[in-house]
Amino acid sequence: MTQRKCIPALFSKLSTQLILPGLALVISQSVQATQITEAVNFTHKDWDLTCDNTLTCRAAGYSSDDTDPAATVLITREAGIATPVTNEVMLADYDGEAAQKNLGTPVLLIDKKSQGSLLAVGEDSWKMSEAQFSAFKQALQRDTTISFKDNANEYVFSGAGSSAVLLRMDDVQGRIGTPDALIKKGTASEASIKPAIEVPVIVKAPVTDTQSRDMTAQETALIKSRILELKSTATDCDEELLAETWQIASLNSEQSLVTVPCWRAAYNSGDMYFVIRNDMSVPPELVTDSATDYQDGLLSFSMKGRGLGDCWSYQQWVWDGQQFVVSSSGNTGRCRLIQVGGSWDIPERVSRIVTH
Numbered sequence: 001m002t003q004r005k006c007i008p009a010l011f012s013k014l015s016t017q018l019i020l021p022g023l024a025l026v027i028s029q030s031v032q033a034t035q036i037t038e039a040v041n042f043t044h045k046d047w048d049l050t051c052d053n054t055l056t057c058r059a060a061g062y063s064s065d066d067t068d069p070a071a072t073v074l075i076t077r078e079a080g081i082a083t084p085v086t087n088e089v090m091l092a093d094y095d096g097e098a099a100q101k102n103l104g105t106p107v108l109l110i111d112k113k114s115q116g117s118l119l120a121v122g123e124d125s126w127k128m129s130e131a132q133f134s135a136f137k138q139a140l141q142r143d144t145t146i147s148f149k150d151n152a153n154e155y156v157f158s159g160a161g162s163s164a165v166l167l168r169m170d171d172v173q174g175r176i177g178t179p180d181a182l183i184k185k186g187t188a189s190e191a192s193i194k195p196a197i198e199v200p201v202i203v204k205a206p207v208t209d210t211q212s213r214d215m216t217a218q219e220t221a222l223i224k225s226r227i228l229e230l231k232s233t234a235t236d237c238d239e240e241l242l243a244e245t246w247q248i249a250s251l252n253s254e255q256s257l258v259t260v261p262c263w264r265a266a267y268n269s270g271d272m273y274f275v276i277r278n279d280m281s282v283p284p285e286l287v288t289d290s291a292t293d294y295q296d297g298l299l300s301f302s303m304k305g306r307g308l309g310d311c312w313s314y315q316q317w318v319w320d321g322q323q324f325v326v327s328s329s330g331n332t333g334r335c336r337l338i339q340v341g342g343s344w345d346i347p348e349r350v351s352r353i354v355t356h
Contacts, residue, residue: 037197039329039348042168045161048334049168052347054197055079057169060333060344064158068092070336071148071155072343073136075166079173079196082180087133089118089126090344091148091155094310094337098124103150108132110139110146118148124339137182140166204355205252205321210296212247212259219248223258227274227284236289237262237272249294251319254278257299262289267307273299275323287317287324299324311335312342318353327351 040051046064051057056078063070069092076086091098091106108115108128115135118126128136139146140159148155167183170176174194177186215223224246237260247259260272270290293300297319305311313331317324329349332342 040168040172041348042165043161044164046158047161047165048346049165049172050330050346050348051169051172052330053349054199055173055194056196057172058344058346059162059165059169060346061162061165062158062334062336063156064160067156067158068337069153069155070338071157072333072336072338073157074333074344074346075169077169077173077182079194081190081193085133085182087128087136088121088344089128089148090124090338091126091150091153092336092338093124094308094340096340101152103152106148106150106155108136108146109149109154110135111144112147141183200351202318202325202327202351202353203320204297204318204353206356207297207319208250208252210249212249212257212294215246215248215258220246222280223248223276223284226280227258227260227276230284230286238264250278251275251297252321257287257294257319258284259294267309268303270301270303273324285323288315291315291317305331305335308335308337309340310337310342318351327353 037053039053040049040057042049047059047061049057049059056076059075061073061075063072071089071091074088074090076088077083089106105117105120106126107117115132116129118132119129121127136146138144140162143159146157146159148157163183167176170181170183172194174192175181176184177188178190178193179185179187180190180193228242241261241264244261246261249257249259251257254277256276256278258274258276260274262272263270270292272289273287273291273294274284275287276284287299288301290303291299291301292303299317299319301313301315303313305313311332311334313329315329316327318327326349328347328351330345330347333344333346336343
């Protein structure tokens with residue numbers, strides 16, 4: 001069976017998602033669902049933009065495809081007037097040997113002239129100072145040669161596409177023509193600048209079974225034929241996998257989650273998940289046809305963009321007592337052999353999860 005076009009994922013990078021106790025009694029679940037808006041994605045040449053459902057925007061630029069070793073820069077800005085613009089730099093270290101190679105602190109070069117050393121952010125990333133970042137932004141608009149250099153390598157960076165992507169960021173956040181814009185600054189009123197959208201809250205309901213188990217023969221006889229009647233199952237899943245043992249987890253006294261083995265490929269796999277009424281009095285409800293794990297009311301998807309594992313995407317659903325609600329989704333940026341597991345956490349959807 002050929003592999004579907006899937007985007008991959010790493011849940012270790014879900015820094016924006018929290019599970020907090022309390023609060024559940026004061027939040028309406030119906031209101032939460034309506035607060036979730038769609039992400040904005042835009043790509044031009046060597047730059048990508050993603051603005052999540054809170055209007056926080058992240059612009060990621062890369063070295064051109066034929067450049068080795070590669071570098072990437074992430075520019076992040078929340079919505080709202082006068083919000084700061086942050087930057088982060090990551091240099092290729094796919095083999096994880098940078099520390100052993102004593103590469104030293106990288107410097108920023110613009111037209112081969114040093115702008116000074118970068119500032120350490122973590123074990124594998126750096127950032128430009130305010131002065132360096134200002135020079136960097138000016139260089140992007142002049143199509144000037146930009147690179148980063150350490151004791152062993154020079155990482156030539158691409159500005160191609162940056163103006164269009166940063167202009168789109170300003171547009172999404174309502175900054176074009178204002179003093180607050182990154183591109184096309186002006187004297188227009190800052191009243192056009194959009195405020196941040198509040199992070200939606202999802203109330204996670206308790207579940208009876210925290211893990212799935214193999215279905216009994218009686219459960220299989222009652223449930224399997226009903227699910228196989230659905231057109232999407234017959235057309236999308238591998239028949240050999242459908243013949244394998246299915247799994248089930250009780251959500252509450254009336255509903256359960258059914259796991260249906262669906263497809264396997266060279267480095268990814270995916271299962272279908274259905275919410276059913278235990279008496280099968282209504283048709284099964286498909287949650288997703290490509291999830292990879294269920295644990296304690298959380299359904300998740302995590303997949304590689306390619307076998308090298310240098311880019312992933314992720315999605316997560318939370319059981320709210322009635323249905324599984326998408327709580328997070330995103331990816332780790334382009335497949336550029338920069339880091340195993342991907343370079344960045346670039347969410348498309350974030351939420352705050354609270355428990356009963």
